[in-house]
Amino acid sequence: MSTPLLRVDDLHKQYGNTQILKGISFDLERRETVAIIGPSGSGKSTCLRCIxxxxxxxxxxxxxxxxxxGEKKLHNKLLRRMNDTELAPQRQEIAMVFQLFYLWPHLTVRDNVAIGPMKVRGMPRAQAYELADAMLDKVQMLHKAASYPEMLSGGQQQRVAIARALAQQPKVILFDEPxxxxxxxxxxEVLNVIKKLAQEDRSMILVTHEIRFAREVAxxxxxxxxxHIIEQGTPQQVIDNPQHERTRAFLGQIGAGAPAAPAAAGGSAA
Structure with a gap:
């Protein structure tokens, strides 16, 4: 059995007395797209931010x-948290696309995409611009390379944010309700870009409320x-034929077409 690209092992997150994540474990295989769905406040975005x-x-x-x-083994086999300088190379391998776009308003679209490779990887400007243009072309935004963020629609800004993530040349891309x-x-227009990336067999985790899209691309x-993780499986298993009552209730509430619980033999569905 192959080793997963990414492994999340018994992840917990607590703020004060409030537990947000209560033992999350899952793997991401190479070239796999995993969609995380669930109600607001279930811990989806916190899970991504912890990764x-x-x-x-x-x-x-x-x-x-x-x-x-995020952790470093010491000689006595204890672990300590890495500082931001130690974390930087690892974060470069795990790109994140946020709900908001966080583009630099004083930089052009091309510079917003190129600045990461230049600052983090030390890439020469000409090479970084060539990479930025290739990534902008991939998300159909090359024609706006000389524009500033305020001149773009929200969808265009998010596509630039995706191009910026791609320019990191990461091993994993995280999408937080993009x-x-x-x-x-x-x-x-944004979902179409993500769909194309999934078709390229990129390794991605997508937190989304777009259930039909999750069914299509994941x-x-x-x-x-x-x-908690209530259940996981193929889109057909989790979205079309959920086994847990809580999953069925959630999908029913948002009109995603989750079927009702199967009727008992000789009876009717509850």
Whole structure:
């Protein structure tokens, strides 16, 4: 059996007395797209932020290609948290696309995409611009390379943010509800870009409320609620034929077409 690209092992996150994540464990295989769905407040976004240590887990471990993320083994086999300088190379391997776009307003689109490779990888400007243009072309934004963020629609800004993540040349891309801040008519253009990336067999984790999109693009779906993974499996298993009552209730509430619980023999569905 092959070693997973990313492994989340018994992840916990607590703020004061409030537990957000209560022992989350799952793997991401190479070239796999995993969609995480669930109600607001279930811990989906916190899980993503812990994976690349934007949030420090309260307990548990993250492994990328069997390397501990955010922790360093000491000679006595104890672990200590890495500082930001030590974390920087690891974070470069795990790109994140946020709900909001976080583009530098004083930089052009090209510079927003190129600045990461220049600052983090020390890439020469000409090479970084060549990479930025290639990534902008991939998300159909090359024609806006000389524009500034304020001149773009929300959907265009999010596509630039995706190009910026791609320019990191990461091993994993995390999407944290990338369409939630967009007007409805702009959602499709961003989802189309993500769909193309999934078709390229990139390794991605997508937190989304777009259930039908998750069914279409994900290799595997995880349903979270209350800081726990309730069930996971193929889209057909989790979305079309959920086994847990909480999953069925959630999908029914949002009109995702989850079937009712199967009727007992000789009876009717409850």
């Amino acid at each position: 690349n240590y934007l949030e420090t887990p309260s307990a548990g471990h993250i492994f990328l290609e069997q390397e501990l993320i 369409t939630s801040a967009l007007d409805p008519e702009l959602v499709g 290799d595997r779906v995880i349903f979270m609620d209350g800081g």
